[in-house]
Amino acid sequence: MAEVAFEQVQKSFGAVQVLKHVDLTVRDGEFLVLVGPSGCGKSTLLRALAGLEAVTHGRILIGGRAVNSLPPKDRDIAMVFQNYALYPHMSVLENLTFALKLRELKPAEIDRRAREAAAILGLDDLLDRYPRHLSGGQRQRVAMGRAIVRHPKVFLFDEPLSNLDAKLRVQMRAEIRGLHQRLKATTVYVTHDQIEAMTMADRIVVLNGGVIEQIGAPLDLYDDPDNLFVAGFIWSPAMNFFGGYYERTSNGARVRIGDVTIAAPIVHAPQSSRVTVGLRPEHLEPEGEGGIPFTVNVVEPTGASTELFGTVAGERCCVICNGRTTLQAGAVTSLRVAPEKIFLFDPDSGRRLR
Known part of the structure:
Protein backbone atom coordinates (compact mmCIF):
# COMPACT_ATOMS: atom_id res chain seq x y z
CA MET A 1 0.00 0.00 0.00
CA ALA A 2 1.06 3.63 -0.27
CA GLU A 3 0.39 7.21 0.73
CA VAL A 4 -1.18 9.44 -1.93
CA ALA A 5 -0.54 13.19 -2.09
CA PHE A 6 -1.98 16.02 -4.17
CA GLU A 7 0.20 19.13 -4.16
CA GLN A 8 -1.36 22.37 -5.42
CA VAL A 9 -3.32 20.42 -8.04
CA GLN A 10 -5.31 22.45 -10.55
CA LYS A 11 -7.38 21.33 -13.52
CA SER A 12 -9.01 23.49 -16.16
CA PHE A 13 -11.15 22.66 -19.14
CA GLY A 14 -10.65 25.70 -21.32
CA ALA A 15 -11.60 28.74 -19.28
CA VAL A 16 -13.40 26.64 -16.65
CA GLN A 17 -11.28 25.79 -13.61
CA VAL A 18 -12.60 22.55 -12.14
CA LEU A 19 -9.94 21.99 -9.45
CA LYS A 20 -8.42 24.94 -7.59
CA HIS A 21 -5.16 24.51 -5.64
CA VAL A 22 -6.04 21.15 -4.09
CA ASP A 23 -3.65 20.07 -1.30
CA LEU A 24 -4.56 16.69 0.13
CA THR A 25 -2.80 13.67 1.62
CA VAL A 26 -4.38 10.21 1.73
CA ARG A 27 -2.71 8.23 4.48
CA ASP A 28 -1.29 4.77 3.88
CA GLY A 29 -4.11 2.25 4.37
CA GLU A 30 -6.79 4.92 4.77
CA PHE A 31 -10.32 4.78 3.37
CA LEU A 32 -10.85 8.35 2.16
CA VAL A 33 -14.14 9.49 0.65
CA LEU A 34 -14.49 12.45 -1.71
CA VAL A 35 -18.00 13.86 -1.47
CA GLY A 36 -19.81 16.86 -2.86
CA PRO A 37 -22.55 17.93 -5.26
CA SER A 38 -22.46 17.26 -9.00
CA GLY A 39 -19.77 19.33 -10.70
CA CYS A 40 -17.71 19.89 -7.54
CA GLY A 41 -14.59 18.20 -9.00
CA LYS A 42 -14.55 14.93 -7.05
CA SER A 43 -14.58 12.60 -10.08
CA THR A 44 -12.05 14.82 -11.88
CA LEU A 45 -9.70 14.53 -8.90
CA LEU A 46 -10.08 10.74 -8.89
CA ARG A 47 -9.53 10.52 -12.66
CA ALA A 48 -6.43 12.69 -12.31
CA LEU A 49 -5.08 10.26 -9.72
CA ALA A 50 -5.86 7.35 -12.06
CA GLY A 51 -4.10 9.06 -14.96
CA LEU A 52 -7.28 9.41 -17.01
CA GLU A 53 -7.04 13.23 -16.82
CA ALA A 54 -3.88 15.32 -16.99
CA VAL A 55 -3.68 18.08 -14.38
CA THR A 56 -3.08 21.67 -15.47
CA HIS A 57 -0.76 22.42 -12.54
CA GLY A 58 0.63 20.69 -9.46
CA ARG A 59 1.91 17.21 -8.59
CA ILE A 60 0.31 13.88 -7.74
CA LEU A 61 2.42 11.43 -5.75
CA ILE A 62 1.84 7.74 -5.02
CA GLY A 63 4.19 6.23 -2.45
CA GLY A 64 6.35 9.36 -2.64
CA ARG A 65 6.83 9.11 -6.42
CA ALA A 66 5.44 11.77 -8.74
CA VAL A 67 3.16 10.07 -11.28
CA ASN A 68 2.02 13.03 -13.42
CA SER A 69 3.89 11.77 -16.47
CA LEU A 70 3.06 8.09 -15.97
CA PRO A 71 0.25 6.35 -17.95
CA PRO A 72 -2.51 4.65 -15.91
CA LYS A 73 -1.03 1.16 -16.32
CA ASP A 74 2.22 2.23 -14.63
CA ARG A 75 0.67 3.93 -11.59
CA ASP A 76 -0.06 0.68 -9.73
CA ILE A 77 -3.70 1.57 -9.10
CA ALA A 78 -6.94 -0.35 -9.68
CA MET A 79 -10.24 1.38 -10.40
CA VAL A 80 -13.84 0.23 -9.92
CA PHE A 81 -16.34 2.13 -12.06
CA GLN A 82 -20.03 2.92 -11.66
CA ASN A 83 -21.00 0.82 -14.70
CA TYR A 84 -18.92 -2.27 -13.71
CA ALA A 85 -17.05 -2.25 -17.11
CA LEU A 86 -16.99 -6.06 -17.37
CA TYR A 87 -16.22 -7.85 -20.61
CA PRO A 88 -19.61 -9.35 -21.61
CA HIS A 89 -18.10 -12.17 -23.70
CA MET A 90 -15.88 -13.38 -20.84
CA SER A 91 -16.81 -15.52 -17.86
CA VAL A 92 -16.31 -14.28 -14.31
CA LEU A 93 -13.01 -16.16 -14.08
CA GLU A 94 -11.84 -14.73 -17.41
CA ASN A 95 -12.77 -11.21 -16.28
CA LEU A 96 -10.77 -11.70 -13.09
CA THR A 97 -7.68 -13.01 -14.86
CA PHE A 98 -7.58 -10.91 -18.04
CA ALA A 99 -5.37 -8.10 -16.71
CA LEU A 100 -3.01 -10.61 -15.12
CA LYS A 101 -2.58 -12.44 -18.41
CA LEU A 102 -1.66 -9.16 -20.08
CA ARG A 103 1.06 -8.80 -17.46
CA GLU A 104 2.27 -12.26 -18.46
CA LEU A 105 2.21 -13.64 -14.93
CA LYS A 106 2.69 -17.37 -14.51
CA PRO A 107 -0.53 -19.41 -14.87
CA ALA A 108 -0.26 -20.78 -11.33
CA GLU A 109 0.02 -17.24 -9.89
CA ILE A 110 -2.90 -16.02 -12.01
CA ASP A 111 -5.09 -18.89 -10.82
CA ARG A 112 -4.08 -18.37 -7.18
CA ARG A 113 -4.89 -14.65 -7.21
CA ALA A 114 -8.21 -15.16 -9.00
CA ARG A 115 -9.42 -17.85 -6.62
CA GLU A 116 -8.22 -15.88 -3.61
CA ALA A 117 -10.27 -12.84 -4.73
CA ALA A 118 -13.26 -15.07 -5.54
CA ALA A 119 -13.15 -16.53 -2.03
CA ILE A 120 -12.96 -13.09 -0.42
CA LEU A 121 -15.98 -11.85 -2.42
CA GLY A 122 -18.09 -15.02 -2.39
CA LEU A 123 -17.74 -15.62 -6.13
CA ASP A 124 -16.55 -19.25 -5.99
CA ASP A 125 -19.79 -20.63 -7.42
CA LEU A 126 -20.05 -17.98 -10.15
CA LEU A 127 -16.71 -18.35 -11.91
CA ASP A 128 -18.18 -20.02 -15.01
CA ARG A 129 -21.04 -17.53 -15.45
CA TYR A 130 -21.12 -14.56 -17.81
CA PRO A 131 -21.98 -10.97 -16.71
CA ARG A 132 -25.45 -11.20 -18.31
CA HIS A 133 -26.27 -14.04 -15.89
CA LEU A 134 -25.33 -12.01 -12.80
CA SER A 135 -27.28 -9.59 -10.62
CA GLY A 136 -26.11 -6.01 -10.15
CA GLY A 137 -24.50 -6.83 -6.82
CA GLN A 138 -22.70 -9.86 -8.25
CA ARG A 139 -21.38 -7.80 -11.17
CA GLN A 140 -20.06 -5.21 -8.75
CA ARG A 141 -18.30 -7.96 -6.79
CA VAL A 142 -16.63 -9.15 -9.99
CA ALA A 143 -15.52 -5.59 -10.73
CA MET A 144 -14.01 -5.38 -7.24
CA GLY A 145 -12.41 -8.79 -7.67
CA ARG A 146 -10.78 -7.66 -10.89
CA ALA A 147 -9.22 -4.81 -8.90
CA ILE A 148 -8.15 -7.03 -5.99
CA VAL A 149 -6.24 -9.56 -8.12
CA ARG A 150 -3.88 -6.84 -9.32
CA HIS A 151 -2.57 -6.23 -5.76
CA PRO A 152 -2.39 -2.47 -6.43
CA LYS A 153 -0.98 0.20 -4.15
CA VAL A 154 -4.23 2.19 -4.31
CA PHE A 155 -7.88 1.26 -4.92
CA LEU A 156 -10.11 3.84 -6.61
CA PHE A 157 -13.92 3.68 -6.54
CA ASP A 158 -15.98 6.01 -8.74
CA GLU A 159 -19.59 5.99 -7.42
CA PRO A 160 -19.70 2.17 -7.58
CA LEU A 161 -23.12 1.82 -5.92
CA SER A 162 -25.12 4.36 -7.93
CA ASN A 163 -26.70 1.74 -10.20
CA LEU A 164 -27.88 -0.49 -7.35
CA ASP A 165 -31.24 -0.46 -5.57
CA ALA A 166 -31.48 0.86 -2.00
CA LYS A 167 -31.31 -2.51 -0.24
CA LEU A 168 -28.35 -3.68 -2.29
CA ARG A 169 -26.51 -0.39 -1.72
CA VAL A 170 -26.69 -0.95 2.04
CA GLN A 171 -25.37 -4.50 1.62
CA MET A 172 -22.56 -3.46 -0.73
CA ARG A 173 -21.53 -0.61 1.58
CA ALA A 174 -20.90 -3.15 4.31
CA GLU A 175 -19.07 -5.48 1.92
CA ILE A 176 -16.74 -2.77 0.59
CA ARG A 177 -15.98 -1.56 4.11
CA GLY A 178 -15.36 -5.13 5.27
CA LEU A 179 -13.09 -5.69 2.28
CA HIS A 180 -11.04 -2.63 3.22
CA GLN A 181 -10.69 -3.85 6.79
CA ARG A 182 -9.35 -7.17 5.50
CA LEU A 183 -6.95 -5.79 2.89
CA LYS A 184 -5.91 -2.59 4.73
CA ALA A 185 -5.58 -1.00 1.30
CA THR A 186 -5.24 2.71 0.59
CA THR A 187 -8.64 3.56 -0.90
CA VAL A 188 -10.07 6.71 -2.50
CA TYR A 189 -13.83 6.53 -2.93
CA VAL A 190 -16.03 9.05 -4.77
CA THR A 191 -19.73 9.49 -4.04
CA HIS A 192 -22.39 12.21 -4.06
CA ASP A 193 -24.29 10.36 -1.30
CA GLN A 194 -23.45 11.85 2.10
CA ILE A 195 -24.90 8.83 3.96
CA GLU A 196 -22.56 6.57 1.98
CA ALA A 197 -19.67 8.84 2.93
CA MET A 198 -20.62 8.97 6.61
CA THR A 199 -20.95 5.20 6.99
CA MET A 200 -17.83 4.14 5.07
CA ALA A 201 -15.06 6.71 5.47
CA ASP A 202 -12.12 6.97 7.82
CA ARG A 203 -12.03 10.60 6.68
CA ILE A 204 -14.26 12.63 4.38
CA VAL A 205 -13.15 15.39 2.01
CA VAL A 206 -16.01 17.78 1.24
CA LEU A 207 -15.54 19.45 -2.14
CA ASN A 208 -17.43 22.41 -3.53
CA GLY A 209 -16.63 24.21 -6.77
CA GLY A 210 -13.19 22.62 -7.00
CA VAL A 211 -12.23 23.72 -3.47
CA ILE A 212 -11.87 21.59 -0.34
CA GLU A 213 -14.33 22.97 2.20
CA GLN A 214 -13.37 20.66 5.07
CA ILE A 215 -11.59 17.38 5.82
CA GLY A 216 -12.32 15.23 8.84
CA ALA A 217 -13.71 12.06 10.37
CA PRO A 218 -17.42 11.57 9.60
CA LEU A 219 -18.68 12.44 13.08
CA ASP A 220 -16.32 15.41 13.31
CA LEU A 221 -17.93 16.91 10.21
CA TYR A 222 -21.38 16.19 11.62
CA ASP A 223 -20.64 17.61 15.08
CA ASP A 224 -18.34 20.46 14.09
CA PRO A 225 -18.87 21.79 10.52
CA ASP A 226 -16.65 24.70 9.53
CA ASN A 227 -19.19 26.51 7.37
CA LEU A 228 -22.72 26.66 6.01
CA PHE A 229 -21.95 24.46 3.04
CA VAL A 230 -20.58 21.56 5.08
CA ALA A 231 -23.33 21.92 7.68
CA GLY A 232 -26.02 21.77 5.02
CA PHE A 233 -24.43 19.00 2.98
CA ILE A 234 -23.44 16.45 5.61
CA TRP A 235 -26.30 14.20 6.69
CA SER A 236 -29.87 13.84 5.50
CA PRO A 237 -32.37 15.38 6.04
CA ALA A 238 -30.18 18.45 5.88
CA MET A 239 -29.72 21.00 8.65
Whole structure:
Protein backbone atom coordinates (compact mmCIF):
# COMPACT_ATOMS: atom_id res chain seq x y z
CA MET A 1 0.00 0.00 0.00
CA ALA A 2 1.06 3.63 -0.27
CA GLU A 3 0.39 7.21 0.73
CA VAL A 4 -1.18 9.44 -1.93
CA ALA A 5 -0.54 13.19 -2.09
CA PHE A 6 -1.98 16.02 -4.17
CA GLU A 7 0.20 19.13 -4.16
CA GLN A 8 -1.36 22.37 -5.42
CA VAL A 9 -3.32 20.42 -8.04
CA GLN A 10 -5.31 22.45 -10.55
CA LYS A 11 -7.38 21.33 -13.52
CA SER A 12 -9.01 23.49 -16.16
CA PHE A 13 -11.15 22.66 -19.14
CA GLY A 14 -10.65 25.70 -21.32
CA ALA A 15 -11.60 28.74 -19.28
CA VAL A 16 -13.40 26.64 -16.65
CA GLN A 17 -11.28 25.79 -13.61
CA VAL A 18 -12.60 22.55 -12.14
CA LEU A 19 -9.94 21.99 -9.45
CA LYS A 20 -8.42 24.94 -7.59
CA HIS A 21 -5.16 24.51 -5.64
CA VAL A 22 -6.04 21.15 -4.09
CA ASP A 23 -3.65 20.07 -1.30
CA LEU A 24 -4.56 16.69 0.13
CA THR A 25 -2.80 13.67 1.62
CA VAL A 26 -4.38 10.21 1.73
CA ARG A 27 -2.71 8.23 4.48
CA ASP A 28 -1.29 4.77 3.88
CA GLY A 29 -4.11 2.25 4.37
CA GLU A 30 -6.79 4.92 4.77
CA PHE A 31 -10.32 4.78 3.37
CA LEU A 32 -10.85 8.35 2.16
CA VAL A 33 -14.14 9.49 0.65
CA LEU A 34 -14.49 12.45 -1.71
CA VAL A 35 -18.00 13.86 -1.47
CA GLY A 36 -19.81 16.86 -2.86
CA PRO A 37 -22.55 17.93 -5.26
CA SER A 38 -22.46 17.26 -9.00
CA GLY A 39 -19.77 19.33 -10.70
CA CYS A 40 -17.71 19.89 -7.54
CA GLY A 41 -14.59 18.20 -9.00
CA LYS A 42 -14.55 14.93 -7.05
CA SER A 43 -14.58 12.60 -10.08
CA THR A 44 -12.05 14.82 -11.88
CA LEU A 45 -9.70 14.53 -8.90
CA LEU A 46 -10.08 10.74 -8.89
CA ARG A 47 -9.53 10.52 -12.66
CA ALA A 48 -6.43 12.69 -12.31
CA LEU A 49 -5.08 10.26 -9.72
CA ALA A 50 -5.86 7.35 -12.06
CA GLY A 51 -4.10 9.06 -14.96
CA LEU A 52 -7.28 9.41 -17.01
CA GLU A 53 -7.04 13.23 -16.82
CA ALA A 54 -3.88 15.32 -16.99
CA VAL A 55 -3.68 18.08 -14.38
CA THR A 56 -3.08 21.67 -15.47
CA HIS A 57 -0.76 22.42 -12.54
CA GLY A 58 0.63 20.69 -9.46
CA ARG A 59 1.91 17.21 -8.59
CA ILE A 60 0.31 13.88 -7.74
CA LEU A 61 2.42 11.43 -5.75
CA ILE A 62 1.84 7.74 -5.02
CA GLY A 63 4.19 6.23 -2.45
CA GLY A 64 6.35 9.36 -2.64
CA ARG A 65 6.83 9.11 -6.42
CA ALA A 66 5.44 11.77 -8.74
CA VAL A 67 3.16 10.07 -11.28
CA ASN A 68 2.02 13.03 -13.42
CA SER A 69 3.89 11.77 -16.47
CA LEU A 70 3.06 8.09 -15.97
CA PRO A 71 0.25 6.35 -17.95
CA PRO A 72 -2.51 4.65 -15.91
CA LYS A 73 -1.03 1.16 -16.32
CA ASP A 74 2.22 2.23 -14.63
CA ARG A 75 0.67 3.93 -11.59
CA ASP A 76 -0.06 0.68 -9.73
CA ILE A 77 -3.70 1.57 -9.10
CA ALA A 78 -6.94 -0.35 -9.68
CA MET A 79 -10.24 1.38 -10.40
CA VAL A 80 -13.84 0.23 -9.92
CA PHE A 81 -16.34 2.13 -12.06
CA GLN A 82 -20.03 2.92 -11.66
CA ASN A 83 -21.00 0.82 -14.70
CA TYR A 84 -18.92 -2.27 -13.71
CA ALA A 85 -17.05 -2.25 -17.11
CA LEU A 86 -16.99 -6.06 -17.37
CA TYR A 87 -16.22 -7.85 -20.61
CA PRO A 88 -19.61 -9.35 -21.61
CA HIS A 89 -18.10 -12.17 -23.70
CA MET A 90 -15.88 -13.38 -20.84
CA SER A 91 -16.81 -15.52 -17.86
CA VAL A 92 -16.31 -14.28 -14.31
CA LEU A 93 -13.01 -16.16 -14.08
CA GLU A 94 -11.84 -14.73 -17.41
CA ASN A 95 -12.77 -11.21 -16.28
CA LEU A 96 -10.77 -11.70 -13.09
CA THR A 97 -7.68 -13.01 -14.86
CA PHE A 98 -7.58 -10.91 -18.04
CA ALA A 99 -5.37 -8.10 -16.71
CA LEU A 100 -3.01 -10.61 -15.12
CA LYS A 101 -2.58 -12.44 -18.41
CA LEU A 102 -1.66 -9.16 -20.08
CA ARG A 103 1.06 -8.80 -17.46
CA GLU A 104 2.27 -12.26 -18.46
CA LEU A 105 2.21 -13.64 -14.93
CA LYS A 106 2.69 -17.37 -14.51
CA PRO A 107 -0.53 -19.41 -14.87
CA ALA A 108 -0.26 -20.78 -11.33
CA GLU A 109 0.02 -17.24 -9.89
CA ILE A 110 -2.90 -16.02 -12.01
CA ASP A 111 -5.09 -18.89 -10.82
CA ARG A 112 -4.08 -18.37 -7.18
CA ARG A 113 -4.89 -14.65 -7.21
CA ALA A 114 -8.21 -15.16 -9.00
CA ARG A 115 -9.42 -17.85 -6.62
CA GLU A 116 -8.22 -15.88 -3.61
CA ALA A 117 -10.27 -12.84 -4.73
CA ALA A 118 -13.26 -15.07 -5.54
CA ALA A 119 -13.15 -16.53 -2.03
CA ILE A 120 -12.96 -13.09 -0.42
CA LEU A 121 -15.98 -11.85 -2.42
CA GLY A 122 -18.09 -15.02 -2.39
CA LEU A 123 -17.74 -15.62 -6.13
CA ASP A 124 -16.55 -19.25 -5.99
CA ASP A 125 -19.79 -20.63 -7.42
CA LEU A 126 -20.05 -17.98 -10.15
CA LEU A 127 -16.71 -18.35 -11.91
CA ASP A 128 -18.18 -20.02 -15.01
CA ARG A 129 -21.04 -17.53 -15.45
CA TYR A 130 -21.12 -14.56 -17.81
CA PRO A 131 -21.98 -10.97 -16.71
CA ARG A 132 -25.45 -11.20 -18.31
CA HIS A 133 -26.27 -14.04 -15.89
CA LEU A 134 -25.33 -12.01 -12.80
CA SER A 135 -27.28 -9.59 -10.62
CA GLY A 136 -26.11 -6.01 -10.15
CA GLY A 137 -24.50 -6.83 -6.82
CA GLN A 138 -22.70 -9.86 -8.25
CA ARG A 139 -21.38 -7.80 -11.17
CA GLN A 140 -20.06 -5.21 -8.75
CA ARG A 141 -18.30 -7.96 -6.79
CA VAL A 142 -16.63 -9.15 -9.99
CA ALA A 143 -15.52 -5.59 -10.73
CA MET A 144 -14.01 -5.38 -7.24
CA GLY A 145 -12.41 -8.79 -7.67
CA ARG A 146 -10.78 -7.66 -10.89
CA ALA A 147 -9.22 -4.81 -8.90
CA ILE A 148 -8.15 -7.03 -5.99
CA VAL A 149 -6.24 -9.56 -8.12
CA ARG A 150 -3.88 -6.84 -9.32
CA HIS A 151 -2.57 -6.23 -5.76
CA PRO A 152 -2.39 -2.47 -6.43
CA LYS A 153 -0.98 0.20 -4.15
CA VAL A 154 -4.23 2.19 -4.31
CA PHE A 155 -7.88 1.26 -4.92
CA LEU A 156 -10.11 3.84 -6.61
CA PHE A 157 -13.92 3.68 -6.54
CA ASP A 158 -15.98 6.01 -8.74
CA GLU A 159 -19.59 5.99 -7.42
CA PRO A 160 -19.70 2.17 -7.58
CA LEU A 161 -23.12 1.82 -5.92
CA SER A 162 -25.12 4.36 -7.93
CA ASN A 163 -26.70 1.74 -10.20
CA LEU A 164 -27.88 -0.49 -7.35
CA ASP A 165 -31.24 -0.46 -5.57
CA ALA A 166 -31.48 0.86 -2.00
CA LYS A 167 -31.31 -2.51 -0.24
CA LEU A 168 -28.35 -3.68 -2.29
CA ARG A 169 -26.51 -0.39 -1.72
CA VAL A 170 -26.69 -0.95 2.04
CA GLN A 171 -25.37 -4.50 1.62
CA MET A 172 -22.56 -3.46 -0.73
CA ARG A 173 -21.53 -0.61 1.58
CA ALA A 174 -20.90 -3.15 4.31
CA GLU A 175 -19.07 -5.48 1.92
CA ILE A 176 -16.74 -2.77 0.59
CA ARG A 177 -15.98 -1.56 4.11
CA GLY A 178 -15.36 -5.13 5.27
CA LEU A 179 -13.09 -5.69 2.28
CA HIS A 180 -11.04 -2.63 3.22
CA GLN A 181 -10.69 -3.85 6.79
CA ARG A 182 -9.35 -7.17 5.50
CA LEU A 183 -6.95 -5.79 2.89
CA LYS A 184 -5.91 -2.59 4.73
CA ALA A 185 -5.58 -1.00 1.30
CA THR A 186 -5.24 2.71 0.59
CA THR A 187 -8.64 3.56 -0.90
CA VAL A 188 -10.07 6.71 -2.50
CA TYR A 189 -13.83 6.53 -2.93
CA VAL A 190 -16.03 9.05 -4.77
CA THR A 191 -19.73 9.49 -4.04
CA HIS A 192 -22.39 12.21 -4.06
CA ASP A 193 -24.29 10.36 -1.30
CA GLN A 194 -23.45 11.85 2.10
CA ILE A 195 -24.90 8.83 3.96
CA GLU A 196 -22.56 6.57 1.98
CA ALA A 197 -19.67 8.84 2.93
CA MET A 198 -20.62 8.97 6.61
CA THR A 199 -20.95 5.20 6.99
CA MET A 200 -17.83 4.14 5.07
CA ALA A 201 -15.06 6.71 5.47
CA ASP A 202 -12.12 6.97 7.82
CA ARG A 203 -12.03 10.60 6.68
CA ILE A 204 -14.26 12.63 4.38
CA VAL A 205 -13.15 15.39 2.01
CA VAL A 206 -16.01 17.78 1.24
CA LEU A 207 -15.54 19.45 -2.14
CA ASN A 208 -17.43 22.41 -3.53
CA GLY A 209 -16.63 24.21 -6.77
CA GLY A 210 -13.19 22.62 -7.00
CA VAL A 211 -12.23 23.72 -3.47
CA ILE A 212 -11.87 21.59 -0.34
CA GLU A 213 -14.33 22.97 2.20
CA GLN A 214 -13.37 20.66 5.07
CA ILE A 215 -11.59 17.38 5.82
CA GLY A 216 -12.32 15.23 8.84
CA ALA A 217 -13.71 12.06 10.37
CA PRO A 218 -17.42 11.57 9.60
CA LEU A 219 -18.68 12.44 13.08
CA ASP A 220 -16.32 15.41 13.31
CA LEU A 221 -17.93 16.91 10.21
CA TYR A 222 -21.38 16.19 11.62
CA ASP A 223 -20.64 17.61 15.08
CA ASP A 224 -18.34 20.46 14.09
CA PRO A 225 -18.87 21.79 10.52
CA ASP A 226 -16.65 24.70 9.53
CA ASN A 227 -19.19 26.51 7.37
CA LEU A 228 -22.72 26.66 6.01
CA PHE A 229 -21.95 24.46 3.04
CA VAL A 230 -20.58 21.56 5.08
CA ALA A 231 -23.33 21.92 7.68
CA GLY A 232 -26.02 21.77 5.02
CA PHE A 233 -24.43 19.00 2.98
CA ILE A 234 -23.44 16.45 5.61
CA TRP A 235 -26.30 14.20 6.69
CA SER A 236 -29.87 13.84 5.50
CA PRO A 237 -32.37 15.38 6.04
CA ALA A 238 -30.18 18.45 5.88
CA MET A 239 -29.72 21.00 8.65
CA ASN A 240 -32.38 23.72 8.89
CA PHE A 241 -31.20 27.33 8.50
CA PHE A 242 -32.95 30.47 9.80
CA GLY A 243 -32.08 34.14 9.85
CA GLY A 244 -31.61 35.48 13.37
CA TYR A 245 -29.97 38.02 15.67
CA TYR A 246 -27.35 37.24 18.30
CA GLU A 247 -27.34 38.85 21.74
CA ARG A 248 -25.06 38.54 24.76
CA THR A 249 -26.66 38.81 28.20
CA SER A 250 -25.46 38.65 31.77
CA ASN A 251 -26.64 35.02 31.88
CA GLY A 252 -25.02 33.89 28.63
CA ALA A 253 -26.17 34.30 25.05
CA ARG A 254 -29.45 34.22 23.16
CA VAL A 255 -30.56 34.23 19.57
CA ARG A 256 -33.77 35.68 18.17
CA ILE A 257 -35.59 33.80 15.40
CA GLY A 258 -38.68 35.70 14.25
CA ASP A 259 -40.47 36.84 17.39
CA VAL A 260 -38.93 34.21 19.68
CA THR A 261 -35.68 34.39 21.64
CA ILE A 262 -33.96 31.21 22.83
CA ALA A 263 -30.74 30.35 24.69
CA ALA A 264 -27.72 29.93 22.41
CA PRO A 265 -24.01 29.10 22.68
CA ILE A 266 -21.57 31.92 23.39
CA VAL A 267 -19.60 32.83 20.25
CA HIS A 268 -17.42 35.69 19.00
CA ALA A 269 -20.01 37.94 17.38
CA PRO A 270 -21.01 41.59 17.87
CA GLN A 271 -24.05 42.43 19.97
CA SER A 272 -27.32 42.29 17.98
CA SER A 273 -25.47 41.07 14.88
CA ARG A 274 -27.19 39.12 12.14
CA VAL A 275 -26.48 35.39 12.19
CA THR A 276 -27.64 32.29 10.39
CA VAL A 277 -28.98 29.77 12.89
CA GLY A 278 -28.48 26.08 12.05
CA LEU A 279 -30.67 23.42 13.69
CA ARG A 280 -30.50 19.73 12.81
CA PRO A 281 -33.93 18.06 12.38
CA GLU A 282 -33.05 15.32 14.87
CA HIS A 283 -32.14 17.87 17.57
CA LEU A 284 -35.57 19.56 17.53
CA GLU A 285 -38.16 18.38 20.05
CA PRO A 286 -41.81 19.16 19.17
CA GLU A 287 -44.64 19.91 21.58
CA GLY A 288 -42.45 21.76 24.06
CA GLU A 289 -43.72 24.80 25.93
CA GLY A 290 -42.36 28.24 25.15
CA GLY A 291 -40.25 27.10 22.22
CA ILE A 292 -40.05 28.10 18.58
CA PRO A 293 -43.49 28.17 16.87
CA PHE A 294 -43.67 25.50 14.15
CA THR A 295 -46.48 24.98 11.65
CA VAL A 296 -46.76 21.43 10.32
CA ASN A 297 -47.44 21.09 6.60
CA VAL A 298 -46.55 17.47 5.84
CA VAL A 299 -46.20 14.37 8.03
CA GLU A 300 -44.09 11.46 6.73
CA PRO A 301 -44.05 8.34 8.95
CA THR A 302 -41.06 6.10 8.17
CA GLY A 303 -41.57 3.43 10.84
CA ALA A 304 -38.76 3.97 13.32
CA SER A 305 -39.25 7.74 13.13
CA THR A 306 -41.57 10.42 11.74
CA GLU A 307 -40.43 13.36 9.62
CA LEU A 308 -42.38 16.60 9.92
CA PHE A 309 -42.07 19.30 7.28
CA GLY A 310 -43.34 22.80 7.91
CA THR A 311 -42.31 26.38 8.56
CA VAL A 312 -40.59 28.41 11.27
CA ALA A 313 -40.73 32.21 11.00
CA GLY A 314 -41.74 31.84 7.36
CA GLU A 315 -38.79 29.55 6.49
CA ARG A 316 -38.89 25.85 5.70
CA CYS A 317 -38.13 23.48 8.54
CA CYS A 318 -37.81 19.70 8.99
CA VAL A 319 -38.20 17.91 12.32
CA ILE A 320 -37.46 14.24 13.03
CA CYS A 321 -39.42 12.59 15.85
CA ASN A 322 -38.43 9.23 17.28
CA GLY A 323 -41.27 6.74 16.82
CA ARG A 324 -44.79 8.03 16.11
CA THR A 325 -46.48 11.37 16.67
CA THR A 326 -50.07 12.56 16.94
CA LEU A 327 -49.30 15.78 15.07
CA GLN A 328 -51.11 16.20 11.76
CA ALA A 329 -50.81 18.58 8.82
CA GLY A 330 -52.06 22.02 9.84
CA ALA A 331 -51.06 21.63 13.49
CA VAL A 332 -49.11 24.40 15.25
CA THR A 333 -46.67 23.38 17.96
CA SER A 334 -43.45 24.57 19.63
CA LEU A 335 -39.96 23.29 19.11
CA ARG A 336 -37.31 23.08 21.78
CA VAL A 337 -33.59 22.63 21.23
CA ALA A 338 -30.66 22.41 23.64
CA PRO A 339 -28.35 25.47 23.36
CA GLU A 340 -25.30 23.28 22.70
CA LYS A 341 -27.06 21.83 19.63
CA ILE A 342 -27.41 25.25 17.99
CA PHE A 343 -24.97 26.19 15.22
CA LEU A 344 -24.33 29.85 14.40
CA PHE A 345 -22.83 31.11 11.14
CA ASP A 346 -21.83 34.42 9.60
CA PRO A 347 -24.56 35.03 6.98
CA ASP A 348 -22.16 36.85 4.65
CA SER A 349 -19.06 34.63 4.63
CA GLY A 350 -20.82 31.42 5.65
CA ARG A 351 -18.11 30.61 8.19
CA ARG A 352 -18.94 29.03 11.52
CA LEU A 353 -19.06 31.40 14.50
CA ARG A 354 -17.21 29.91 17.49
